[in-house]
Amino acid sequence: MKHVLLARVQDQPGVLNRVASLFRRRAFNIDSLTVGASESRGWSRMTIVVDATRTSARLVAANLGKLVAVEEVTDVTHLPTVARDLALIRVRCAPEERGPVHDLVAGFRARVADVGSDSVIVEAAGTEEDLDSLVKLLRPRGVLEIVRTGRVAMVRGGNNGTES
Amino acid sequence: MKHVLLARVQDQPGVLNRVASLFRRRAFNIDSLTVGASESRGWSRMTIVVDATRTSARLVAANLGKLVAVEEVTDVTHLPTVARDLALIRVRCAPEERGPVHDLVAGFRARVADVGSDSVIVEAAGTEEDLDSLVKLLRPRGVLEIVRTGRVAMVRGGNNGTES
Numbered sequence: 001m002k003h004v005l006l007a008r009v010q011d012q013p014g015v016l017n018r019v020a021s022l023f024r025r026r027a028f029n030i031d032s033l034t035v036g037a038s039e040s041r042g043w044s045r046m047t048i049v050v051d052a053t054r055t056s057a058r059l060v061a062a063n064l065g066k067l068v069a070v071e072e073v074t075d076v077t078h079l080p081t082v083a084r085d086l087a088l089i090r091v092r093c094a095p096e097e098r099g100p101v102h103d104l105v106a107g108f109r110a111r112v113a114d115v116g117s118d119s120v121i122v123e124a125a126g127t128e129e130d131l132d133s134l135v136k137l138l139r140p141r142g143v144l145e146i147v148r149t150g151r152v153a154m155v156r157g158g159n160n161g162t163e164s
Numbered sequence: 165m166k167h168v169l170l171a172r173v174q175d176q177p178g179v180l181n182r183v184a185s186l187f188r189r190r191a192f193n194i195d196s197l198t199v200g201a202s203e204s205r206g207w208s209r210m211t212i213v214v215d216a217t218r219t220s221a222r223l224v225a226a227n228l229g230k231l232v233a234v235e236e237v238t239d240v241t242h243l244p245t246v247a248r249d250l251a252l253i254r255v256r257c258a259p260e261e262r263g264p265v266h267d268l269v270a271g272f273r274a275r276v277a278d279v280g281s282d283s284v285i286v287e288a289a290g291t292e293e294d295l296d297s298l299v300k301l302l303r304p305r306g307v308l309e310i311v312r313t314g315r316v317a318m319v320r321g322g323n324n325g326t327e328s
Contacts, residue, residue, distance in 0.1 A: 011193070013193040016184045017181070017185055017188040020181040020183075021181055023177075023180075027177050028177065030199075033197070035194075035196060036310075036313055037310065039307050039309055045309075082252055082277045082285050082287065084252065085200065086248055086289055087316075088246055088316055114246050116320070121318055123289070145203055145318065146200075147170070147200070147209045147317070147318050148198075148200025148202075149198045149200055149313035152251075152252055152312065153311070154252040154278075154285055156285070157281070
C-alpha cells in the first residue's frame, strides 16, 4: 500500500542523493518525492510517497531517520492529514473554446494561467483525486503536457513543528 | 544563478537515485526537485531548480539527457514559463483570530484548509515570491510548520509535449 513519510532534512548537497539511495537499495519505487523550504532556515521538508508493505515502510522510515542530515521522520499514512498536489496542464484549446474551458476548470478551483494560440495552461491545486478527475475531464480535448508536484502532506490539528 | 530544468523520466525504481547522483557528483545543491505523473502512463515529469553557472548547468543538462531513463531535458531558465509552488503553512491561531487570518490569506488566493484548537493550516499556490510574501506576513503570528512542493514550471504558449 501507499505510505506517506514526512521528514525534516538539512538543505545541503547530497541529502537528496542519500535519501534516494536508501530507497533504491530496498528497490522501492518512489511514487512521489517533494522537497521544499521549511519554517527554519537551512532545513527543508520532504514528503515521500512510496508503495511498500507496512513492515518495509517501518524499516525504511527507521533507516531514513538514521541519516545524519535527516530529522523527525513520521509515517503519516494512518494519520489525518491535509494532502495536496499541484498540476500544470497544457490542453489543446482553440480560441473559441477558451470560455468553455475556463468554466469547466472553475469547478475544480483551477484556473487558466496562460493562453497560447491553440492551447492553454490550466493551473490546479487539490487532492490527487481532484487533479486526476480534472485531467480525466480534460482528456477528450487533448491533454498535451502535464507537470505535477507530487503530494505534500501535513498532519491535521496537532503541532509537529517548533516555532521559528 | 538559479537554473530550471525540465525532464521527462521513466517512472521506475532508481531513476530518482540516478538523477540525484548526477547532481551530487558535481556537488550541485538542488534547490528543489519535484517529480509527478505526466500526460503519458509510465512517464513522470521532473522540475529541477539548481544553483549553477551557465556552463555547469549546460553540462549537467547534457549529462541528464544521457541517462537511459531520461528524455527531453530542457533548460527553461531563460524561457517564459508559468512557475508555481504550493505550500501548507501551520500558523498559530487562537479561535478569535480565525476570521482575521482567513481575511489575510484570501488576498493571496490562499485558504484555511484545516482548523485546530490553537492553529490553522493555510494552503496556498502561487509563484515562489507570492508564497514567500505570504509566509513573511504570517511570521509575526507564529509560523509553526511549513511544507512546500518546490517549483513546477511549464513553458508558456508553445507545445512541448505530444498528445496522449
